[in-house]
Amino acid sequence: MPLDGRTQTLNRRFRNHSATSVMEHALTKLDHIALVSSFGAESVVLLHMAALIDRKVPVLFIDTEMLFAETLVYQQDVAERLRLENVQVIRADRARLFEADNENLLHLHDPDACCALRKTEPLQTALRGYEGWITGRKRYQGGQRAALDFFEVERPADALPRIKVNPLAHWDTADVQDYIIENRLPRHPLVSKGYPSIGCAPCTHPVAPGEDARAGRWKGQDKDECGIHFLDGKLVRGTTAAE
Template sequence: MVANDLAQRIPDEDVAAKRAEALDGVLHQASPSEVIESALRIVGRERLALVSSFGTESAALLKLMADVDPAIPVIFLDTGWLFEETLAYRDRLIAALGLQDVRSIRPLDEALQREDPNGELWFSDPDACCRIRKVEPLRRALTPFDAWINGRKRFQGGLRGAIPVVEADGLRLKFNPFANVTPADIAAIYAQAELPPHPLAVSGFLSVGCMPCSSRAQPDEDARDSRWRGRPKSECGIHTVKT
């Protein structure tokens, strides 16, 4: 049974990859708004979601999405380890941008009780912590959707340095509207729309995730350098594991 399921899945994933490659060829120089508009037109609102951390640069993408259609579903992974400032910022942006369908997704209680009963997994095995608090919840949240939008940028470096505008994520399409943008582009969106900054940005946080694994950046560091400091890890897994 498993072999039959796998045999059926492989051709489907090949089709998704070829479709993503063709779309990337069309949209590789499109503006972020044009990418979002295209995703909405191709997939439809009911089958498209935007995934946002409501972090230090999130308001820019959320603003552009709201300008296209504020009713596009937004998935927010509430890991249980987020800063209170992030939760407050989420609520502030929902109101300011008129977002109509923000879904806060939490890890399963049984998974936490089984694998992280003392809340110390982030220290002993951060990959496992990310899996139960982010990767698995996102997999559940994306079940109804055929495509998703995220805010990764090439200038963030690391594994993000060569991301396409459109890629395949298993059987889903994955749109990266900000793949080509620069820090100046992001700053311009904030300035033009008078978007509020993340409360922690003013105190030196360039990238904000979970409390135990986020730190203030040094002057010569990129945003991703301040995540999982001192560990050979730069991604939580939602962008490296098929959803």
């Protein structure tokens, strides 16, 4: 069955199912699938769900080499606590970094190019060996995510189409927090310091009370996505692309 028909069928089938049911189907019924995690503020939920089903699932963690030190420590801590057996640290090609950003200043004048160099390109290279991937995106995060389904078709410009699975698509903030508390999962240390959404250190700021959770990402810029997601074969970046 073509991927479009397959994802439509899966979305109808799982319309009233739980996130754990979607995750279980992804890990046991779909072939060659990986979980992509930033080990950010809410990442531990999806990682815990995966660990309960298959600790050997490939977990792709992109180290942009501009992350908070707290994120790197948290990544190791969570992987050990959940006994994840196949965490793969993905980094940009050294030659590409030297050519495009040898002074680590690209984010100051072209954040889109920096995200592409340090995050998008390395991830897409890593994903070429997989037929699908699992993300932690949720509808409540807004923008292009507001109409997320559990299952999507992604069409990268330079790779075969693949399935993208969003088990937490219908969850809200309360669902996430309840799951973390009920399962006694470790929180990212920056959450208590006002960072509800965590990316690279130069482009992530604390969020004031009442602000959107992602308001601290690329603060003051016309940008709300790093660009690792595709829409009609194109990288999605910023509000305009989302609309």
